[in-house]
Amino acid sequence: MRHLLATEGLSLENAVRILDTAEEMAAVGEREIKKLPALRGRTVVNLFFEDSTRTRISFEAAAKRLSADVINFAAKGSSVSKGESLKDTAQTLEAMSADAVVIRHWASGAPHRLAESGWINAAVINAGDGTHEHPTQALLDAFTLRRHWSRLAGTPSAGGNLAGMRIAVAGDVLHSRVARSNVWLLQTLGASVTLVAPPTLLPVGVEAWPCEVSYDLDSVLDRGVDAIMMLRVQAERMQASFFPSPREYSRRWGFDDARLARLDELGLADTVILHPGPMNRGLEISSAAADSPRSTVLAQVRNGVSVRMAALYLLLSGNLHPEPAPGHRAATTSETAL
Amino acid sequence: MSTPHDTPAASYLIRGAAVLGGARTNLLLAGGRITDVGPQLSAAGATVIDAEGLVALPGMVDLHTHLREPGREDAETVETGTRAAARGGFTAVHAMANSSPVADTAGVVEQVHALGADAGWVDVRPVGAVTVGLAGKQLAELGAMADSRARVRVFSDDGMCVSDPLLMRRALEYVKAFDGVIAQHAQEPRLTEGAQMNEGKVSAVLGLAGWPAVAEESIIARDVLLAQHVGSRLHICHVSTAGSVEILRWAKARGIQVTAEVTPHHLLLTDELVRSYDPVYKVNPPLRAAEDVQALREALADGTIDVIGTDHAPHPSEAKDCEWAQAAMGMTGLETALSVVQHAMVETGLLGWADFARITSSTPARIGRLTDQGRPLEAGEPANLVLVDPSARWTVDPQAMATKGRNSPFRGTELPGAVVATFFRGQPTVLDGKLNSPLRAGGAGSI
Numbered sequence: 001m002r003h004l005l006a007t008e009g010l011s012l013e014n015a016v017r018i019l020d021t022a023e024e025m026a027a028v029g030e031r032e033i034k035k036l037p038a039l040r041g042r043t044v045v046n047l048f049f050e051d052s053t054r055t056r057i058s059f060e061a062a063a064k065r066l067s068a069d070v071i072n073f074a075a076k077g078s079s080v081s082k083g084e085s086l087k088d089t090a091q092t093l094e095a096m097s098a099d100a101v102v103i104r105h106w107a108s109g110a111p112h113r114l115a116e117s118g119w120i121n122a123a124v125i126n127a128g129d130g131t132h133e134h135p136t137q138a139l140l141d142a143f144t145l146r147r148h149w150s151r152l153a154g155t156p157s158a159g160g161n162l163a164g165m166r167i168a169v170a171g172d173v174l175h176s177r178v179a180r181s182n183v184w185l186l187q188t189l190g191a192s193v194t195l196v197a198p199p200t201l202l203p204v205g206v207e208a209w210p211c212e213v214s215y216d217l218d219s220v221l222d223r224g225v226d227a228i229m230m231l232r233v234q235a236e237r238m239q240a241s242f243f244p245s246p247r248e249y250s251r252r253w254g255f256d257d258a259r260l261a262r263l264d265e266l267g268l269a270d271t272v273i274l275h276p277g278p279m280n281r282g283l284e285i286s287s288a289a290a291d292s293p294r295s296t297v298l299a300q301v302r303n304g305v306s307v308r309m310a311a312l313y314l315l316l317s318g319n320l321h322p323e324p325a326p327g328h329r330a331a332t333t334s335e336t337a338l
Numbered sequence: 339m340s341t342p343h344d345t346p347a348a349s350y351l352i353r354g355a356a357v358l359g360g361a362r363t364n365l366l367l368a369g370g371r372i373t374d375v376g377p378q379l380s381a382a383g384a385t386v387i388d389a390e391g392l393v394a395l396p397g398m399v400d401l402h403t404h405l406r407e408p409g410r411e412d413a414e415t416v417e418t419g420t421r422a423a424a425r426g427g428f429t430a431v432h433a434m435a436n437s438s439p440v441a442d443t444a445g446v447v448e449q450v451h452a453l454g455a456d457a458g459w460v461d462v463r464p465v466g467a468v469t470v471g472l473a474g475k476q477l478a479e480l481g482a483m484a485d486s487r488a489r490v491r492v493f494s495d496d497g498m499c500v501s502d503p504l505l506m507r508r509a510l511e512y513v514k515a516f517d518g519v520i521a522q523h524a525q526e527p528r529l530t531e532g533a534q535m536n537e538g539k540v541s542a543v544l545g546l547a548g549w550p551a552v553a554e555e556s557i558i559a560r561d562v563l564l565a566q567h568v569g570s571r572l573h574i575c576h577v578s579t580a581g582s583v584e585i586l587r588w589a590k591a592r593g594i595q596v597t598a599e600v601t602p603h604h605l606l607l608t609d610e611l612v613r614s615y616d617p618v619y620k621v622n623p624p625l626r627a628a629e630d631v632q633a634l635r636e637a638l639a640d641g642t643i644d645v646i647g648t649d650h651a652p653h654p655s656e657a658k659d660c661e662w663a664q665a666a667m668g669m670t671g672l673e674t675a676l677s678v679v680q681h682a683m684v685e686t687g688l689l690g691w692a693d694f695a696r697i698t699s700s701t702p703a704r705i706g707r708l709t710d711q712g713r714p715l716e717a718g719e720p721a722n723l724v725l726v727d728p729s730a731r732w733t734v735d736p737q738a739m740a741t742k743g744r745n746s747p748f749r750g751t752e753l754p755g756a757v758v759a760t761f762f763r764g765q766p767t768v769l770d771g772k773l774n775s776p777l778r779a780g781g782a783g784s785i
């Protein structure tokens with residue numbers, strides 16, 4: 001495995017290895033000297049076609065703790081204004097001898113193009129592409145959940161999985177790369193996942209995903225849930241008639257104070273609330289929920305650095321098992337099916 | 339027009355060809371026509387072509403070709419596009435109107451027509467735009483294009499849908515005055531804003547905005563009802579879904595004058611290919627699911643779909659060497675159409691070679707009102723024909739194609755069937771599988 005492009009198709013073996021390595025990296029982060037020499041002399045480029053200070057600084061901190069040289073490259077261009085082409089940018093990075101490229105892009109599939117087009121030899125890490133995937137976000141979520149789940153079980157986190165854990169992922173699934181990456185990864189780790197969203201914010205084809213789907217957040221809570229992941233929803237979606245108003249969205253699908261209280265009523269004392277950030281307080285999550293002891297928001301940020309250190313280290317040291325990229329598995333004509 | 343290349347009236351004796359895949363026979367071509375057909379022909383002075391093992395078919399007629407000239411000569415020219423057509427076994431193509439300027443006036447269609455005649459590889463029949471600038475607001479001068487030297491009979495805003503129902507109704511009615519047909523690119527625009535690929539299981543996983551089948555089907559349903567209401571001819575471009583097939587079947591059963599085309603790529607490829615995010619698979623309408631492919635094949639076999647249209651859409655490499663969302667839509671198709679259709683329809687036993695001739699030649703010629711094309715291979719008919727080696731196997735190499743476009747989704751694929759020779763009004767435009775020379779005005783084939 002040379003690139004980290006998606007969690008779809010990521011094997012359990014590699015997923016656990018990344019999470020276990022992240023535990024070791026987290027231990028380094030607790031030392032006085034937080035730096036490892038592992039990637040000394042290697043160059044990591046943060047190639048961002050879309051602004052995301054949070055993700056960029058997390059990758060930057062991860063690479064620096066591994067002693068890599070870091071170049072931040074904010075590329076111009078967007079879905080509306082075409083800037084420098086991905087190909088030209090890639091060839092520039094190749095000329096700079098980048099060992100790894102961390103790419104954030106507004107277009108789904110851009111990291112695949114970068115990895116598979118032959119424009120570049122570097123390892124490619126997807127730091128979020130369009131509405132496709134955000135694998136390191138899912139890995140840090142899984143890392144956070146595994147720590148919690150192991151602590152409840154009284155077992156060490158390393159080597160563990162999420163078997164038996166009930167996880168609800170609620171919000172704008174249609175446009176969420178975080179949701180997609182989490183569905184695949186959490187299922188691979190043994191959790192049972194339920195997506196909760198208005199029908200307009202679920203993709204056609206979701207019925208084939210390895211999860212359950214519900215339109216009703218309260219009934220999902222009532223059934224019992226060990227973790228709830230709230231997805232960011234953009235108020236602009238209202239303009240495209242995905243829902244009538246932010247108020248109505250919030251009442252039906254937001255994690256508000258009443259639902260926070262409901263967890264206590266249901267006796268779900270150990271249920272945690274995740275959010276990938278940045279949060280729309282008052283829309284998909286209330287301030288009380290975001291700031292409650294159940295919230296793992298800050299732990300997620302902290303764990304993000306450890307997980308990204310692990311991904312960079314394992315990819316650049318060749319310590320992950322080979323597995324086909326998702327794009328390669330089904331790339332045949334229809335003939336086999338006909 | 340006279341050129342230094344004017345050739346004397348050469349004649350050709352084709353020996354041992356299986357006409358429409360039937361009994362072996364000989365064909366004598368002279369003066370641009372088939373002058374004799376029979377088992378015992380001989381002709382002194384004729385060039386003999388050994389066609390043992392080859393199938394003789396009427397020259398293919400494409401109702402849907404993007405030649406890009408005028409305006410996008412970096413992508414294709416009439417010269418390169420018609421070379422590709424000849425190589426693919428075509429003797430006529432309909433040049434779509436979405437050039438720059440748009441082919442929405444008599445002047446532009448006459449220009450394209452003249453470029454085609456000068457090139458001399460195939461008949462180039464310009465398609466006229468339905469609306470000014472393809473903008474969908476106001477009818478173009480359809481009558482002037484029909485009356486022009488280009489004698490336009492097929493009108494289409496292809497690339498864009500004539501989505502305004504009233505404008506579509508008027509267009510359907512108006513072209514009755516000169517026996518025209520409206521070829522609709524069925525795509526409801528609101529349902530496909532930002533759409534990137536077929537909406538379904540694969541788009542859900544890939545996070546690419548979905549292009550629902552209903553966006554095509556709802557327009558077809560509306561338009562067959564409009565065609566029935568005003569008693570007009572309607573042609574549906576590049577049908578791509580199983581649901582569209584059902585609507586067309588219903589419309590035909592009611593006697594509505596609707597014809598439909600399918601592209602070779604929609605007969606073979608599915609949206610699973612998009613998992614690679616390789617924009618060579620980005621096309622409008624999008625590649626659909628395996629069930630759709632199966633329904634399209636069955637519809638072509640049972641006559642619900644009438645013809646093959648290539649939707650040959652060449653693009654410069656930079657239009658595909660990019661992110662999926664940034665890439666242009668379209669695939670080349672002229673030089674692979676015969677092989678793909680042989681593979682998908684003939685080798686599967688769904689169609690024989692006589693049917694192949696119907697869907698690639700006689701019916702498209704009739705829809706386009708081309709009197710000299712799509713004719714039977716009989717004495718006295720124009721010598722527009724192609725010799726095919728059905729046992730050949732070849733691997734698609736876009737670099738070796740005559741089109742400027744390198745965007746073939748079949749690159750690297752092994753396909754059956756090769757065009758050995760193409761005769762365009764008696765002129766061998768292709769011989770021994772290679773481009774030969776075009777027809778020159780006043781030359782061999784003038785009729």
Ligand SMILES: [Zn+2]
Nearest residue numbers: 496497523575
């Ligand atoms: Zn079209």
